[in-house]
Amino acid sequence: MAVCIAVIAKENYPLYIRSVPTENELKFHYTVHTSLDVVDEKISAMGKALVDQRELYLGLLYPTEDYKVYGYVTNSRVKFVMVVDSSNTALRDNEIRSMFRKLHNSYTDIMCNPFYNPGDRIHSRAFDSMVNSMMMQVC
């Protein structure tokens, strides 16, 4: 269960960011912002020629005491960043991957909507509900 999920556009501005409300949201926003550097680093490390082989799932970007940050980038350089509570040790890599896959699918569904202009904030209720299902269930 994620604590914070963010969708970052290609130009590194946020399209969608949602955190578990009880936490200090600003902290997560800051974390996501700093994680973008790591994402860019990972992307550039693969090289442009290897775009085809580039893995969409970037894996653990960096861990901190309280939480871990995972990254995922699409072929159109849209990045998904997920912050996960470190205490939740049961969360395996496969689960993270599946969560990112679901995110990606929902994102493509949004893209199919002709009323959505790429680069706009994401207001889709379906996307919201999907993200909610992945967030930590905090009372």
Added chain:
Amino acid sequence: MEGLTLSEAEQRYYCDLFSYCDTESTKKVASNGRVLELFRAAQLPNDVVMQIMEQCGATRLGYFGRSQFYIALKLVAVAQSGLPLRVESLNTVKDLPLPRFAMTKNEQESRHAALYPSDADNSASYSGVIPPPPGRIQVKKGSVSHDAVQQRTSTDQQESTSPVVSPQQSPPTSPHTWRKHSRHPSGGNNERPLAGPGPFWAPFSEAQPGSSTSSDPIWSGHSPPPHQENWVSFADTPPTSALLAMHPASVQDQTTVRTVASATTTNEIRRQSSSYDDPWKITDEQRQYYVNQFKTIQPDLNGFIPGSAAKEFFTKSKLPILELSHIWELSDFDKDGALTLDEFCAAFHLVVARKNGYDLPQKLPESLMPKLIDLEDSTEVGEQTGEVGYSSSPAEAPPSKSPSMPSLNQTWPELNQSSEDTAIVHPVPIRMTPSKIHMQEMELKRTGSDHANPTSPLLVKPPDLPEENKISSSVKFTPGNTVRQQQAGVVAYPPAVPPRPQPSQGAGPHVHRPVDAEGLIAHTSTSPQQIPEQPNFADFSQFEAFAVSGVNKEEDDEIETHSEVLQVEKPPDSASSLRVAKADGRIEDKAPANVPSSGKGTTPLAPPPKPIRRRLKSEDELRPEAEEHTQKTGVIAAVLASQPSIPRSVGKDKKAIQASIRRNKETNTVLARLNSELQQQLKDVLEERISLEVQLEQLRPFSHL
């Protein structure tokens, strides 16, 4: 909308109607259902109604706002008065009668009850249905009364006094009646009470006899009073007693008209109520309207509306983008960025609902869900996503293939009867890569040469049999595997792949189900006569498998290099080539004398047993198959001739399917024939066995002794 000037009476009348239609009490939008029902009650032809809706802007907006509703009502009046429907006429036509709507009693009662709760006293004198309209009409007239309520109560008396202000009256005496409207309202009011809601409207129209002379008959039709007695009682000093005279006549008409109207309106009401039970249900007229709108964007009802076109269309509804986005999410069921007819209707319905004030649901209501199970939809989807359909079907094909393979094997022998076995061979040259063709040619040459030397007796065969069996057994699996793989690849080509590989293998039919040890068992259990044959088959498959496996890879590459056409059919091509190769090998083996004219090249895979096999085959099978092969060659040529055209045809998929079906049938017949031959041989063997047993029996007594 252009400025719409309404007289006070009109204003009032329209306002009441609007409140009647404003079932959701939004005070802003009239619900489409009620409006449509209203229009139907106006007894205007459907196209006129559509015209009205367009002109008032409701079609553009997708809903009936107050202004649209008023304009629509005015247009209804215009239409009912027989004037052409023009937007300009709204303001230019003066003294337009109020639109008339026939309503049923129930509706009237309900409406009156709803709208005129305070006017119960007025209705007391009547069947309880009679509304206060008189007063209202008077108010509407505006020319006389200023205070509607007061007028209402005061005019009751007048109603009783002025009986008949029947509509008919107005036209002939329009100038008079117009002036007398102030007085006539009561008469009109009388009518109203008599007619209930219907009358409610009718009187209004009467109130404005104005310029619409032609509305007389209509008015008469609408003139309410079934309550003739009331009229009579009211008979007073109307300016024109003619009204009275006319009225009874009109009453009958009215009743008849009313009954008709009531029937329709009750139906509408029922329908409407049912629609209200399920607020998301699309009524028929709504659906028709949506379909018409769909046609304007996409003439093909089975086609898609692309997202951009839909976006433009729905943006016209002036809903916020956010809501439109949500509506899209709800209605685009398959998330493909395009709207089918069902999806479009659902989206349109949601837009209309939203315009009417309904909140958008979180998920699509069931009544709006596109019927994905419909055959049309499935076919549409298949058409739209042809490749997808194909890709999905191949996925399903493989699992079904394996069970169907045995059956296919059974059917193959039937193909032989059509003696089109050669046809199977022919496609190969076309589809196969040169290398493969070359390989086949070589095989053919070898077979031909082998056939030329059918000297080895059967005896030669037996020693080879174990070898062959071993070889076949060993090879069986590999070819089988390769074949299987190829079959899997072939599977990708929905139509014909599955059977195809079988025939060739079917030739060595049971050898080839290599994965089935049964084949082996069959081999071993077969009689000596059969064994030679089966190893032949096995070898065929061997060769074919080798040839295929050896060549397949090249084949794939070459096929790609061949042409895009071939590429498109690559899976089928490889499959067909596979099959053809196998078939070819088999046929070649079977038809020693049959050297395909195509001269296919074959890789030097022919093992030594081949000639022997052929010889054996020649003994057993040549006879029955000689005709086949000769025929087959003929057929092959024919098929070859036809094959090239297939890939290039526009509907090549269909033709390819048909071609593959033909090939399959041919292979079926071939295999059927083989089967029959084998059966015959089995019988022979059994006879031999019986004879041997008899001999044994004869000898046994001696031994016993």
